[in-house]
Amino acid sequence: MALADRNTKLVSAKFGNEDAKTLAGYEKLGGYQMLRKALAMRPEDIANEVKASNLRGRGGAGFATGVKWGFVPKDAKEVHLVCNADESEPGTCKDRELIYWDPHLLVEGMVISAFALKAKHNYIYIRGEMMREYAVIAKAVEEAYARGYLGKNILGSGFECHLTVHRGAGAYICGEETALLNSLEGLRGQPRLKPPFPAIKGLFGNPTIVNNVETLMNVPFIVDKGGAWFAALGPGRSGGTRMLCVSGHVNKPGVYELPIGITFRELIDEVCGGVWKGRKAKAVIPGGTSMPPLTYDELDVPIEFDALMTDERIKPVEIAPGVPFDMGGGRQLRSMAGSGGVVVMDDHTDIPKAVWRIMKFYAHESCGQCTPCREGTGWMTKVAKRVADAQGKPGDLELLASIAHGIAGNTICALGDAAAWPMLGFLTKFRPDFEAALAASGAAA
Ligand SMILES: Cc1cc2nc3c(=O)[nH]c(=O)nc-3n(C[C@H](O)[C@H](O)[C@H](O)COP(=O)(O)O)c2cc1C
Numbered sequence: 001m002a003l004a005d006r007n008t009k010l011v012s013a014k015f016g017n018e019d020a021k022t023l024a025g026y027e028k029l030g031g032y033q034m035l036r037k038a039l040a041m042r043p044e045d046i047a048n049e050v051k052a053s054n055l056r057g058r059g060g061a062g063f064a065t066g067v068k069w070g071f072v073p074k075d076a077k078e079v080h081l082v083c084n085a086d087e088s089e090p091g092t093c094k095d096r097e098l099i100y101w102d103p104h105l106l107v108e109g110m111v112i113s114a115f116a117l118k119a120k121h122n123y124i125y126i127r128g129e130m131m132r133e134y135a136v137i138a139k140a141v142e143e144a145y146a147r148g149y150l151g152k153n154i155l156g157s158g159f160e161c162h163l164t165v166h167r168g169a170g171a172y173i174c175g176e177e178t179a180l181l182n183s184l185e186g187l188r189g190q191p192r193l194k195p196p197f198p199a200i201k202g203l204f205g206n207p208t209i210v211n212n213v214e215t216l217m218n219v220p221f222i223v224d225k226g227g228a229w230f231a232a233l234g235p236g237r238s239g240g241t242r243m244l245c246v247s248g249h250v251n252k253p254g255v256y257e258l259p260i261g262i263t264f265r266e267l268i269d270e271v272c273g274g275v276w277k278g279r280k281a282k283a284v285i286p287g288g289t290s291m292p293p294l295t296y297d298e299l300d301v302p303i304e305f306d307a308l309m310t311d312e313r314i315k316p317v318e319i320a321p322g323v324p325f326d327m328g329g330g331r332q333l334r335s336m337a338g339s340g341g342v343v344v345m346d347d348h349t350d351i352p353k354a355v356w357r358i359m360k361f362y363a364h365e366s367c368g369q370c371t372p373c374r375e376g377t378g379w380m381t382k383v384a385k386r387v388a389d390a391q392g393k394p395g396d397l398e399l400l401a402s403i404a405h406g407i408a409g410n411t412i413c414a415l416g417d418a419a420a421w422p423m424l425g426f427l428t429k430f431r432p433d434f435e436a437a438l439a440a441s442g443a444a445a
Pocket residue numbers: 056057058059060061062063065084085086087088089172173174175176177178210211212213215216413414415418
């Protein structure tokens with residue numbers, strides 16, 4: 001058992017292999033053997049292996065998968081498993097590739113997970129724009145039914161498992177798990193108040209586990225080699241490998257499966273061929289635009305979940321110069337690993353303009369249910385635009401920080417935080433850029 005190295009490929013091992021997308025090609029490579037193995041195990045033993053694996057959700061929050069599965073009440077009459085394939089966080093494009101290249105791995109991971117959770121009617125909620133991937137996964141599901149990997153009495157085990165692929169309609173908010181469940185139920189895609197959390201009361205009122213595509217695709221490997229093996233691949237409490245989608249100003253952008261201990265600097269310089277045009281990285285978004293950015297000096301931190309939250313080399317986000325943002329109980333916000341979408345901005349980047357563009361996205365995608373998010377994202381966009389356009393007014397930076405601070409932690413779902421955190425993070429770390437934009441407006445900061 002050892003840490004993963006850069007050649008360790010699990011979920012992306014079949015990238016580029018067209019044949020592996022067919023059921024016959026997948027089976028030739030040992031496909032569905034882990035389902036056979038799992039069906040001979042006790043469901044609770046599979047869940048225990050997942051717990052021991054330190055598999056953490058790849059959808060954004062990094063929550064321990066085995067712990068989440070453990071929240072489902074033992075006496076539940078009906079349980080659902082829902083795969084979140086909505087993938088709309090800016091900078092994130094790994095699930096699309098995973099589904100396209102290895103659809104049967106997702107089906108196998110889902111049937112094994114459903115068996116562990118005793119879930120009969122299960123769903124894949126796929127982003128509406130992903131037509132190519134929808135066709136691929138729909139075909140894989142059809143093939144799996146025809147071969148007896150889905151349906152009644154799977155492989156003679158007595159286990160019944162159904163999988164419905166449901167297309168979303170292109171709303172970022174439907175990636176939030178409770179909005180997703182509402183959308184699946186045919187309701188407007190708006191988040192629900194929590195608690196109750198979906199594991200207790202989710203789809204159609206039944207306990208429901210929502211997991212990301214990449215999370216579920218790791219489960220067959222855990223059944224194959226064991227939770228301890230998977231846990232040992234990653235550092236600390238983060239088992240396995242990580243899919244990273246690198247975009248922006250690098251020579252070799254792309255979707256890479258990498259060890260979780262790799263640092264941002266290694267990722268940019270060694271994997272992605274360095275910053276383009278011989279320039280230097282200025283700001284790096286570590287895991288989708290919802291996350292506070294890193295500066296050039298913070299790039300020696302690993303991409304690991306806990307490191308990004310606690311490593312003291314990352315400056316805490318502030319609500320005003322020298323005043324850290326308190327996330328509650330004195331907890332400071334540094335950054336987070338998020339969805340694996342790494343966006344690199346070089347030293348020619350107009351930071352206020354980039355921040356305005358990010359804010360515009362969240363204002364457009366806010367579902368409008370809660371006032372701080374509905375109003376605040378709109379105001380942040382408006383003020384950020386005038387600052388970026390050299391039309392800013394005195395006090396605009398304080399205004400932006402106070403709107404963001406008013407949103408963070410005060411909304412039904414985390415879309416509010418997703419807009420507030422990068423705003424506060426950029427203001428904290430790139431204040432001179434905003435001050436220069438204000439000076440160009442003729443307004444002093
Ligand atoms: C606004 C918003 C959008 C989200 N979009 C996605 C998404 O597209 N895909 C995803 O897997 N998780 C997304 N999430 C996280 C989900 O709510 C949920 O935590 C995740 O699907 C759980 O899976 P995991 O435990 O395997 O990470 C989003 C969350 C928020 C607040």
